Amino acid sequence: MTQPAYQHVICDPDLCTGCRLCEYVCSANKHGVFDPNLARIRVVRIEPVTMTAISCRMCADAPCVIACPRDALSRAPETGVILVDDTKCDGCGWCVEACDFGAIVLNPASKTAEICDLCADQEDGPQCVIYCPKEALSLSTPEVLRQKARRDVVKRLFEELLTP
Amino acid sequence: MKLKVEFLGLARELAGDAEAVVTVDDRATWHDLISALADAYPSFVGPIVLPDRSNLTAAYMLNVGGRAIVRDLDVPVQPGQRLLLMFAEAGG
């Protein structure tokens, strides 16, 4: 395998109820305050029942890393998380624009970019996953997601065949 | 004796049916009925019946005739009554 399969936080939109606890948890964990503007995971709710949570997807050839004019962003090879070098980052926001998922936070106080690091500082991993009441959030890789999708579609196919 | 129990809410979903006929000993108590229900519907154990089968969970109650709630489980069940397994919570 040339490209390691990095895990990222995924949200099952069928399970997400739009409570936004993940946003509060993220900001509290990272900054000790409750502030969704500082959360590296955000819930998008297209009223009233369409909703999901979005955080860094650990893209291959991450556009944010490529876009950064100061080489402040790099990928941690083992985990795939995007590291921000605070000494280089000047908060220009190119990475924010480059991200297709709106997953990068520009901290208004420190003027640096902040990206989901899977709670590298926590022994039990991403806190949003632990706090999510509906287990809508989980850690997964694109390959695992593909497998799940294939299983689901076959299950549905057989359900239809077996239902009179 | 055979007792018909109507299921409401989660009980109906777990049982896959709106009612069931449960056979119990003629001298059966409410406690025996709860055990019989748990035997017939193992999925009730946990959300509706306590794991040790000693009682219903706080979320559920047995109602008799739409009028009385079963409180003393050691009392024998009388045949011919309408029995309802329903949520105890009534908040709207």
Add this chain to the structure above:
Amino acid sequence: MYAYTGKILHVDLTNQTTRVQELEPEFLKRYLGGVGLATRLLYDNTPAGCDPLGPDNALCFACSSFAGTTIPVGTKHGVASKSPLTGFVGDSLSGSHFSEMLRRAGWDGMVLKGQAPRWLYLVIDDDLVRFVDAQPYMGKGAVEVQSILREELGDDNYRVSAIGPAGEHLVRFASIDNDGRQVGRTGNGAVMGSKRLKAIAIRGSRPVTVADPKGLMAASLKLIKTSQGPGTVKYRTLGTPSNVLNMNAIGVLPTRNFSETTFEHAETISGEYLRDHYRVKSVSCSSCSIACEQWGVVRDGKYKGAKIGLDYEPLFALGSNCGIGTLPPIIKLVEMSDELGMDAMSAGVVISWAMECYERGLLTQEDCDGLELAFGNEDAAIEVLRKIAYREGIGDLLAEGTMRASERLAKGSEHFAMHVKGLEMPGYDVRSLKTFAAGLAVGTRGACHNRSLAYELDIKGVFDRFTADDGRGKAMVDNENFACILDCLVLCKFLRNCFDDFGPDVAAIYTMTTGIFLTADELMAVGERVCNLKKAFNIREGWTRADDTLPPRVLEDPIPTGPSKGSYVTREELDLLIANYYQARGWTADGLIPREKLVELGLEDIADEVGVDTVPAGQAI
């Protein structure tokens, strides 16, 4: 001070000016937030005897203590004004993100007074308040206008509270909508409309800081996990619509304007049926780990595309109570109520009253603008609901609420006008729930199940629901005080079974959040204090013992069929229960508050105004 900002925003809509009121921690601790703080702001800012729809009525908002934190279902807000339905305290609650934004904009609450010369909406950006012309948005739905304003203002972070056409036309039971949740009961939307205020858009940039973030996070996680257990199973599986079959089974489901208590079509309007045929998913209010709201969508037929988060109360009111026995028209009616911006409960009950009038010939087809307003006629119900919002034809009468409409029509229709103090009854026929019947009668905001909680005493069998005795007052008071504490904190009532030891657990959470030391006893005292404050407001507005009563139907007509057949509440039973309740409250036999009681509760500043110098009921002279 943590979490709290210690600041109340006062807005004068007449002159379009603002001022800031500072609050001390000691004051906040006495009222907590939500309904408690909103009621205190109302008491202090509304002159006695004012017109509820006039400029002097203060429309007061207050955040929950836990707004914007991880405490599950702790992000709600309370609203209070003098109710245009009851003329008494009109306190109401809503879930969702508005409370978080109010807090993050730097406010513990808002007091809105006056009347704008033309229609406006408010834009609050932290401490910057703008008054903006609302003319382009007039007539827009209470829900749709929120997205429109977010779009106009160019930021998804704005949270909006808005009124719909019903609020604009001063329908007395108009609601205020935020994020599809409503400050529903008692007509706060009409008060907002009387101020010519279409909407309030808030954006806050401040983080919420708490005294003990780690402790609060741990407590939150515990509650989040507990709230996936048996204490909330009903709310998580079918939500409140599961009540339909429960209430039908025990013979308390209001049917055809509370004339019957079982409904032949209960199955097809049940939570179970909703889940199997229309439900798409359950959704949450802000920070809620339970997610009780069951969204149903109609996929085909005449009501194709109608969708709503359906709860039991709107479902009973516009369903069984109007004799409507299928879900699609009910989903349509509740969706319309929300978008038109009115309380679906009051709307359903006033329509069912009109339907009974029609069937009895007290309202003719001509009176009803040509509509055949018979029970079960869903087309007529839909049309009359729309007419209410715009006060067209028969809608103008019904927009006044059941009490006023029945007084105006008279002809004996008062007998089956199902309200207490002007607020329409909730979805429990109380003729066989006698403790709860008294609980509704003494309710300070009128017939409200959420303020009383006494239905639990009857339905769970704590008391025999078919009889009355003088041993129930204390339990009624305890339930009412407990409900009030939740309304002040604010914590959603659906979380009420998730604590090991409510008083100490919640007092600790409050202290971790605010940094204000609160004991369990002090917490529990808030419930009694605020219940008395609401009563004090009513006394100041001229409340008398005669206001604590029930509709004649409850007191005279035995239930005709079903498991509760034959039951009704006699006047003697009601008087007994009420006397017992007053006694347990430490009030006089006339239901007034002794001055010493107010002093004891820390309400000495209002003791002169409303307290009486007398011996409490039950104490020998």
